[in-house]
Amino acid sequence: MEAIDLGKERSIDVQGVRVPTFLYGTAWKEERSEALTAAALGAGFRGVDTANQRKHYHEAGVGAAVRAFLATHPRESLFLQTKFTSASGQDHRLPYDPAAPLAEQVRQSFARSLEHLGVGHLDAYLLHGPETHHGLCADDWEVWRAMEALHAEGRARLLGVSNVTADQLLALLKGAKVRPALVQNRCYAQQGWDASVRALCREHGVVYEGFSLLTANRHVLGDRRLHPIARRLGVAPEQVIFRFAQHVGILPLTGTTEPGHMRADLSVYDLTLSTEEVRLLEGLRR
Numbered sequence: 001m002e003a004i005d006l007g008k009e010r011s012i013d014v015q016g017v018r019v020p021t022f023l024y025g026t027a028w029k030e031e032r033s034e035a036l037t038a039a040a041l042g043a044g045f046r047g048v049d050t051a052n053q054r055k056h057y058h059e060a061g062v063g064a065a066v067r068a069f070l071a072t073h074p075r076e077s078l079f080l081q082t083k084f085t086s087a088s089g090q091d092h093r094l095p096y097d098p099a100a101p102l103a104e105q106v107r108q109s110f111a112r113s114l115e116h117l118g119v120g121h122l123d124a125y126l127l128h129g130p131e132t133h134h135g136l137c138a139d140d141w142e143v144w145r146a147m148e149a150l151h152a153e154g155r156a157r158l159l160g161v162s163n164v165t166a167d168q169l170l171a172l173l174k175g176a177k178v179r180p181a182l183v184q185n186r187c188y189a190q191q192g193w194d195a196s197v198r199a200l201c202r203e204h205g206v207v208y209e210g211f212s213l214l215t216a217n218r219h220v221l222g223d224r225r226l227h228p229i230a231r232r233l234g235v236a237p238e239q240v241i242f243r244f245a246q247h248v249g250i251l252p253l254t255g256t257t258e259p260g261h262m263r264a265d266l267s268v269y270d271l272t273l274s275t276e277e278v279r280l281l282e283g284l285r286r
Contacts, residue, residue, distance in 0.1 A: 006246040010269065011046070011079075014181050014207055017123055017157050020047035020079050021246060022266060025211055025253040026062045027051070033061030036257055041069045041078075043262035049184070049209075049253055051083035051128055052113045054093035059116040067118035081124035081182075082113045083162060084143060089128055102139055106146035110156070124182055125156035129163035136171050148178045158182060160209075166196040173204055184209040187250060189217045190285050202249065210250040214238055220284045229277050236264065243268040244281045 006012065006021040013019075024040040026033055026049060037048060048066065051057045059082065069078060084106050087098050096108035114120065125147055130140045150156040160182030161172060173179055183201055187194050187210035194210065201208040220226060221237050230237045242265055245252040254265045273281075 006249060006251055012207070015158060018076075018079065019123075019158075019182075019207065019251070020045070021251055022242070022268075023047040023049045023079075023081070023209065023251065023253045024262075025049045025255040026058075027056050027255060029061070029255075029257070030058055031061070032257065033058035034064040037062045037065035038068065039259045040262050041065060043259060044266050045262065046077060047079035047081070049081045049211075050117075051085055051126075052095045052109045052116070053083065053085035053090055053128065054095070055085075055089070055091040059113060063116035063118055070118065075119065079123045080117055080119060081126065081160075082117070082122060083126040083128040084109050084147065085128040086131060086139070086143070088131060102142040103146040103149075106143055106150070110150055114155075121155045121157065124158040124160055125150060126160040126162050126182065126184060129161075130168050133165070134167070136168055136175075141175070144172070144176060148176070151178050160184060164197065166200055169197060169200050169206075173200070173206075179204070180206055182207050182209060184211060184253075186210075186212045186216055187245075189220045192285065193245075193248065193250065193282060198249065208250055209253060210245055211253040211255075213241055213245055213250075213252055214254075217241070220281075223284050225280060225284065229273070229281075233271050235267075235271065239264055239268050239271065240273070240281070243271040243273060244278060247273055247278045248282060 011018045011020045024045040026037055029036050050059050050062045052059050095112045096105040131137050147159050151159050158181040159178050160180045162184040183206055185194050185197055198208050226237050230240050242252045256262055
């Protein structure tokens with residue numbers, strides 16, 4: 001199947017929502033979350049990914065930067081995406097009452113996210129991951145139905161799922177009343193850049209978001225076949241990977257903590273890879 005080039009435009013229309021084709025990821029930033037999110041917005045990022053999971057995210061810190069940005073910019077200029085994380089993925093700092101029914105936990109977590117981010121709606125709300133590695137259990141469906149209710153109320157404009165297998169995604173596509181518009185997975189070159197999940201996304205019109213494109217693929221960054229491409233373009237190998245991702249329909253996330261890298265990452269829109277180079281990069285599995 002011919003690749004979908006996400007890099008031609010800085011945003012795409014997904015069910016009436018403008019989704020940037022490059023997102024800034026805020027995981028593992030802790031006390032630097034506010035400053036780094038502000039730096040990313042200052043560099044030009046217009047999409048922010050976070051989660052109401054204090055174990056790995058500081059959503060309130062992200063929100064402080066978001067509120068400052070929205071004080072001088074219209075709400076529609078910023079795509080905000082966060083997640084519901086079940087108790088099994090949290091530490092002791094839960095954003096909801098663990099004794100409450102799951103549907104109520106979703107509503108409590110969602111309300112806290114709106115409070116953290118200082119907004120009245122979310123552009124995308126993701127299930128952070130199914131409860132098990134195989135299939136979808138009753139708890140997953142209870143959470144998804146609660147997310148669908150938020151969507152019906154117009155408060156979560158798009159729904160999605162993260163950390164999902166192809167079989168789980170297929171089950172969700174078949175059983176959901178509001179089918180996922182977005183999938184966000186850690187993307188391994190060793191697995192064909194998550195080939196099976198991406199194929200399902202292409203088939204069903206789901207946008208695939210890839211995270212850890214660099215940290216999960218150190219071997220690719222060191223591959224001698226990548227470096228001539230970077231030299232030809234006059235950029236770092238990391239930028240080539242991000243541009244390649246867009247060429248094959250992966251909406252990349254970056255979590256860089258360096259303002260210079262933030263600007264360099266956004267400059268990949270100016271890069272053009274040949275068909276042969278894209279095929280070569282897609283085959284770098286070892």
